[in-house]
Amino acid sequence: MKLSDKLNSLRSSHPFFTLEFFPPRTDQGFENLLPRIARLSTLAPLAVSITWGAGGSTKERSLDLAGITQGEYGLDTILHLTCTNMAQGMIDQTLKAAKERGITNILALRGDPPRGEEEWTPIDPRFKHGADLVKYIRSIPEYAAHFCIGVAAYPDGHTGQLDDERAEIEYLKLKVDAGADFIITQLFYDVDSYFQWESKVRAAGITVPIIPGIMPIQTYASFLRLTKLTGAHVPDSVMQALEPICNDDQLVKEYGVTLATDMIQRLTEEGRVPGVHISTLNLEKSVQRVLEGLKWTSSPSSPLMAQNKLIDEIPRIDDLSITASTAASSATFGLANLPAAVESEAGRGELNNASSWDDFPNGRFGDFKSPAFGSTDMWGGPAIRPVDVLQHCGHPRTHADLTSIFLAHLHSRIPITPFSPTPLSPESLSILPHLERLTEAGWWTVGSQPAVDGARSDDEVVGWGPRAGHVFQKGFVEFFCTEAEVDRIEHRAQQKGLGWVHWFAGNKHGECRGNVPEGGRNAVTWGVFPGQEIVQTTIIERESFLTWKEEAFSIWADWASLYRPGSVERRLLESVGDDRWLVSIVHHDYRNSSALWTFVFDEGEP
Template sequence: MKLIEAIEQHKRNFSHPFFSFEFFPPKTDQGFENLLPRVARLAQLKPLAISITWGAGGSTKERSMDLAGLTQKEYGLETLLHITCTNMVQGMVDDALREAKSRGIQNILALRGDPPRGKEEWMPVDPRFQHGVDLVSYIRSIPEFSAQFCIGVAAYPDGHPDKLVDEATELTYLKEKVDAGADFIVTQLFYDAEHFLGWVKRVRAKGITVPIIPGIMPIQTYSSFVRLIKLCGSSVPESVMEKMDSIKHDDQLVKDYGVQLAVETIQRITMDGSITGVHLSTLNLEKSVQRVLEVLQWTDANKPIHQHSQNRLIEEVKGDSARSISPSTAVDAARQGLSTLPKTDKEAGSGELNKADSWDDFPNGRFGDFKSPAFGVQDPWGNAVVITSEVLSDWGSPKSISDLTSLFLRHLQSEIATTPFSPGPLSEESQLILPHLEKLTKRGWWTVGSQPAVNGAKSEDIVLGWGPRGGYVFQKGFVEFFCGEKDVESIERKVEEKGGGWVHWFAGNWKGECRSNVPEHGKNAVTWGVFPGQEIVQTTIIERDSFLSWKEEAFSIWSTWASFHRPGSRERELLDRVRQEMWLVNVLHHDYQDHEALWRFIFED
């Protein structure tokens, strides 16, 4: 069903506004696999539609199409597939639209798209697709597509992130997209309800009458919130900033307030009935959006969400031991429309069955569980640095290895705020091991990630703490850096001869080679917490798949950085050579009770 028809149907049958969910295609196969049961569970809340994002530059188009196909055809959920102009030519647009049609998808969100990695400014590869309006016009110009698709477009209540034009011009562009054939509008997320309502009045005064669906993203962490409002240029009420600042050291309070703020925002903007639904960005997480809807009473809060389908059966693996269900079985069950899986009496391998709760408590960063549907993403832009002329100026024009060593040292010494691998200043936590990081970097081992060993710090500790108050947190020390192949060989010998079973390591290069002493399926928990009334929460692991996923991204950053320098320049040749010759190394010491164990191992002869 087309979304505008579904909206009208909802108005006739329900007294409360509709809601939709947005998901992104996970980076890893396991994450993709484990997202499916999560989507199936959230589907039990009866969203009007599911939205599937399309990565910058079309980088996730295959996974996006696969996920959208599953939600539409196998789950029976009306699916809104994002398609962007970025890196798209006419043939590619045609292929994407025809494939969407073949999968039963009837709703498209037509976007200009974000710049692909390595480009500061958006540049079209096909002059026919320079703006979102071009994509809308093209779809409407082809009878095969025009009849098939209901088209949505984006709008920006706080102004476009590029900030290239004023609001009046933005509204003119929005009117052009609607006049070209757009059926509805989905907005960028915002945190100022009153500002949004004023913007809606100005949109309507422009003669735009199609449905406006506001984008709502419950706050998950303080750091992602700060990054988000900076990148979006969002208007945030002073009262919200004051509240966030007062609770920023208690992750659970931040998540709770994120739910509260989302509820209050939705109640305010839907109060007069002119806004008839909202679009909830999940970040592939589950609990916060579920809580928002339960507080709003837009779903039956007393009805367990994890229920079996009345018309489906699940195959049980029977025997003398407890039942076990593999990740592949989880996917099969989800594809059959089941909302959950039977509980096991003991741990039954890896996957959604065992990790769902801890995956959702505190979003996974780049060292989170690679099986998590949210692996590697803390906000819509991931963890990578956004390269601008400002940061390029800070980084200078490196022409030698010593120039690069100097750049990484300047970041450690707070002379510059970022590096291509660090989106912000050195954290207070890393300051605790600063002398060690400086010593490594002066050696020519450029550090890009680390954490100190922690043995039972209070969860409310302003530097080391996380999670709810009244608990204790633990960390194993690790450090990650780039170095040459000879250094990798030296590290490997040292681990074998002096590691004594206490040290695990990974090393990888851009060619795809990987060295490690971690067993193939080994997993190293490096961050965990113990909190009142909860099981142990394990938020961070280091293992082969997560390391390899990050390794691919890390070496692509060298390519991105090089692309900002002209071909044949000394800077570009240096950065390309570094990408080809250096290795990314991660060294972990398991003795978290000895704060200096990792560093003694690394520096002692």
């Protein structure tokens, strides 16, 4: 059913809500997301939305997921669709596929912004702006009446685009006048500013429904990254509440629930806002707690919480002493050891309580089986704005220039690289001399962590999770190097790794090498907390490495695209993407802080 029709016929005792999901990067994550959506569907969302990767990068997974939610789960589904940097004809293919799957709602987005007219040419010249997509859908007879179309709005402005609020609202009206039926806003945290913006939008003659976008804070780091990326204004009261608890992931998550609940209550009081759009990041616990706090759902005895009773059945690890043979598996304690009752209740592949086993950070190094693995910007844009890359990374013309850029980031002279949206983390400062040595040798580092043996979970540098626990880390490092250097690493691991070292290496062309056993899962960050099972937040195995490898080489391509075709900068960056290998090395002796670096720098190398 069209969302516009549902909005016109609302007969609910409380405001409506819609839920947003993104297509997971891995098959296991995809499979585990489906029961999660099924559980959340019992809370009766008005609709669900499925995001679309930049340039159509998630086309098949987005369509598959939207088809399942619409056709199999009976949830009215909004398919996000970006129109720039899309291959010629992909818009037509997608609209046809969406209609065949029974989808009647589209959120029309622009997607990747242009790099600058002299360097950027739209792949499909019909589409330069979101309004172009709206007009196009309305111009095709078979789609004009079939689809209900939504568009995006940005209460705090749109970073990298218009800075003039009046111009932003005029452009929003242009999209509505082109045929949009509803508006979903980007996330925001200042309700007063939202109401002021909404009043200006209505004064401009825009009358279609506006659905505010709410994203409960999951972790402090992701909150900072997303607000910077989106340009969202953060009230002082929010920062003052977060700063004292920023090192306690559990408290941050709880505050995120409280803040989202309070925001929604303010937005919907007196019927001013008929409903909200909640971005789930493919996690369910916070969403459920927000809805329960609003009394928009059943009591905590709902199906999502029924599995909490299973937590006490999970085995614990009592002995963390390690040898070379046990180091790789002592922290990887999950699927193989779960009671059958947990696996059948939670859904295949989900650890412990199905609603919360992946509550803690699940970035690109998370558990690849998690639906939240590899979460990215939800609006089809780049993780780092092109303007920021150009400003801070300049115009590299040689390999030495690239080395200087990566060193400048290590030394905090620049805040980002295309591979790092934030400055070097405090924990990396403890291994800074090693990272400098690698980078100076032309092994450009893009990921690392020091070994940690039982630090307190409230440690300001390496701590995470609930308080009164202890966290552990195996040292690892990731970098780009030549194939000849990969050969040297392989030989060194065979001769001197002695079972303590696992490594992967892969290139753009699909080759992958390494010594991790088939099916091996290497937990490199885990925590032990009172009354809980061991929590693993960083897992490196073949599929997660391959997923990250594809992203890493696409970053080289995106970086190259910022410069004119044929330019020295573009040729350099394209050649690096073609010739270099991404390498990941883990040393399992987490009790020896120098073990990884002794191996890496053996005999004075590289």
